Amino acid sequence: MSHLTAQEQILDFVRGRYPQAEIDATQDIFALGFVNSLFAMELVMYVEKTFDVTIPNEELRIDNFRTATAMAELVARLSPTVAAA
Amino acid sequence: MTLVAPVPVQVVDRRSARAFVDTHVVPYADEYDRIGRVPEDLLRHAAAAGLWAPFLSPESGGAGMDLVTLGEVHEEVGRGCSSLRSLLTVHTMVAWSVQRWGTPEQLDRWASELSGGETLGAFCLSEPGAGSDTSAIATTAVEGGGGWVINGVKKWTTGGQRADLFLVFARTAASIGAFLVPRSTPGVRVTPIDDMLGTRASMLAEVSFDDVVLGPDALLGPSSGFTAGMVLTGTLDLGRYSVAAGSVGIIQACLDASVAYAAHRRVGGRPLSELPLIQAKLSDMVTDARAARLLLAEAGRLKDAGDAGTIMATWIAKYFASTAAVRHAAEAVQIHGANGCSPDYPVARFYRDAKVMEIIEGSNEIQRITIAGQAEREMTR
Numbered sequence: 187m188s189h190l191t192a193q194e195q196i197l198d199f200v201r202g203r204y205p206q207a208e209i210d211a212t213q214d215i216f217a218l219g220f221v222n223s224l225f226a227m228e229l230v231m232y233v234e235k236t237f238d239v240t241i242p243n244e245e246l247r248i249d250n251f252r253t254a255t256a257m258a259e260l261v262a263r264l265s266p267t268v269a270a271a
Numbered sequence: 272m273t274l275v276a277p278v279p280v281q282v283v284d285r286r287s288a289r290a291f292v293d294t295h296v297v298p299y300a301d302e303y304d305r306i307g308r309v310p311e312d313l314l315r316h317a318a319a320a321g322l323w324a325p326f327l328s329p330e331s332g333g334a335g336m337d338l339v340t341l342g343e344v345h346e347e348v349g350r351g352c353s354s355l356r357s358l359l360t361v362h363t364m365v366a367w368s369v370q371r372w373g374t375p376e377q378l379d380r381w382a383s384e385l386s387g388g389e390t391l392g393a394f395c396l397s398e399p400g401a402g403s404d405t406s407a408i409a410t411t412a413v414e415g416g417g418g419w420v421i422n423g424v425k426k427w428t429t430g431g432q433r434a435d436l437f438l439v440f441a442r443t444a445a446s447i448g449a450f451l452v453p454r455s456t457p458g459v460r461v462t463p464i465d466d467m468l469g470t471r472a473s474m475l476a477e478v479s480f481d482d483v484v485l486g487p488d489a490l491l492g493p494s495s496g497f498t499a500g501m502v503l504t505g506t507l508d509l510g511r512y513s514v515a516a517g518s519v520g521i522i523q524a525c526l527d528a529s530v531a532y533a534a535h536r537r538v539g540g541r542p543l544s545e546l547p548l549i550q551a552k553l554s555d556m557v558t559d560a561r562a563a564r565l566l567l568a569e570a571g572r573l574k575d576a577g578d579a580g581t582i583m584a585t586w587i588a589k590y591f592a593s594t595a596a597v598r599h600a601a602e603a604v605q606i607h608g609a610n611g612c613s614p615d616y617p618v619a620r621f622y623r624d625a626k627v628m629e630i631i632e633g634s635n636e637i638q639r640i641t642i643a644g645q646a647e648r649e650m651t652r
């Protein structure tokens with residue numbers, strides 16, 4: 187699994203939930219105004235399940251989830267195998 | 272008056288839960304409803320049976336029970352007594368949140384007591400001025416002196432009369448935070464709310480917090496805007512799952528009572544069960560009980576898999592099961608005629624309890640808005 191793939195997968199997930207919005211990997215999804223707590227929970231569950239990581243409380247910061255790129259970087263930090271691939 | 276039978280079995284699956292409920296709950300549930308409380312003996316029996324938080328990890332004193340099985344267990348409890356199931360629901364919400372979000376120190380402090388039922392938890396979100404609209408909560412948590420000070424009033428707290436530990440949602444400077452507040456903390460005041468329509472034995476209370484001073488370790492989970500909301504979402508998701516399970520239990524209880532009654536009650540020389548109009552009601556109960564159970568199992572399977580789809584699956588299961596429970600409880604009363612309106616049969620209780628399921632953990636209207644929103648998103652994909 188490549189770094190880019192993680193990013194693309196995340197982007198796919200976000201786009202799937204909000205098809206009406208045009209979102210790219212560096213766009214701040216929170217600034218778009220549609221992130222509610224339900225989506226936030228789904229997003230964290232998606233990242234944890236898809237990349238087989240557990241996100242510790244201290245990493246659950248908004249900055250780690252603003253963009254698909256930031257989320258992919260978080261995954262890479264938490265999962266050396268994803269980072270190395 | 273004996274309200275409970277002795278010697279509980281260990282609850283590890285649906286079968287043992289059924290045995291526990293048939294022995295310790297079903298024979299007494301109408302009496303609990305009348306006296307407006309679940310007696311201490313039963314709370315202790317539930318603890319001895321390992322019922323309070325079997326999903327906690329073995330290190331936390333639990334049995335590591337998967338959530339599909341937990342749903343089956345809560346269904347069985349709901350079949351016997353929605354009030355006990357309600358107490359179990361809010362305790363489950365607190366215990367799960369501590370496991371999901373707690374620091375090692377918080378886990379160390381609370382998990383084993385929650386698992387053993389020595390500490391009973393309750394969930395404090397609703398207020399006199401805020402129900403469905405959680406953003407309207409007015410309870411505040413102000414950071415200072417290395418800890419927190421909480422002020423506000425929570426209403427409709429299930430188990431509030433009895434609980435030892437309140438999971439309180441309060442407004443912080445940044446957003447909404449979740450706080451673990453022991454009942455014994457100075458400034459916490461509990462006022463019983465009695466005579467509700469349904470779940471009459473669930474010991475509701477208004478809980479007020481008057482300059483309640485807490486340490487820094489009272490905050491559960493992160494406090495930033497983005498993730499603080501997740502503590503609430505996750506907690507409500509599990510509560511909704513438990514209420515969905517309880518609603519399946521109500522449908523099953525209606526079916527069991529109605530089949531038994533229809534077999535014996537005779538009109539025009541024939542048992543009710545031979546009348547096509549009665550058969551139609553029973554067949555709809557059978558079908559909806561199975562459908563609701565499958566929706567619940569699907570939500571549970573997705574939870575066990577850590578799949579984000581579980582949140583919507585749980586909304587759908589709860590919506591379907593709670594509305595079906597109301598329909599079938601009304602029909603169960605109908606099948607029983609005047610007996611159904613009397614205290615001699617449990618169906619009047621099922622009818623009153625079922626209505627509550629359409630209001631708690633996300634009302635019908637909120638469920639429909641959420642489910643339709645998802646449908647719209649899927650259509651525009």
Ligand SMILES: Cc1cc2nc3c(=O)[nH]c(=O)nc-3n(C[C@H](O)[C@H](O)[C@H](O)COP(=O)(O)OP(=O)(O)OC[C@H]3O[C@@H](n4cnc5c(N)ncnc54)[C@H](O)[C@@H]3O)c2cc1C
Binds near residue numbers: 398429633634
């Ligand atoms: C028996 C019982 C036990 C409870 N236990 C707890 C507990 O343990 N902890 C806790 O925190 N709370 C508890 N509650 C409170 C429960 O969560 C709330 O009653 C519920 O969230 C609904 O809020 P409300 O009663 O303020 O109704 P409101 O939010 O005032 O809603 C009134 C009506 O308007 C509808 N409505 C609201 N918003 C909309 C909308 N946007 N569009 C269309 N219709 C809408 C609602 O569906 C409802 O029919 C309990 C309630 C009961 C009855």
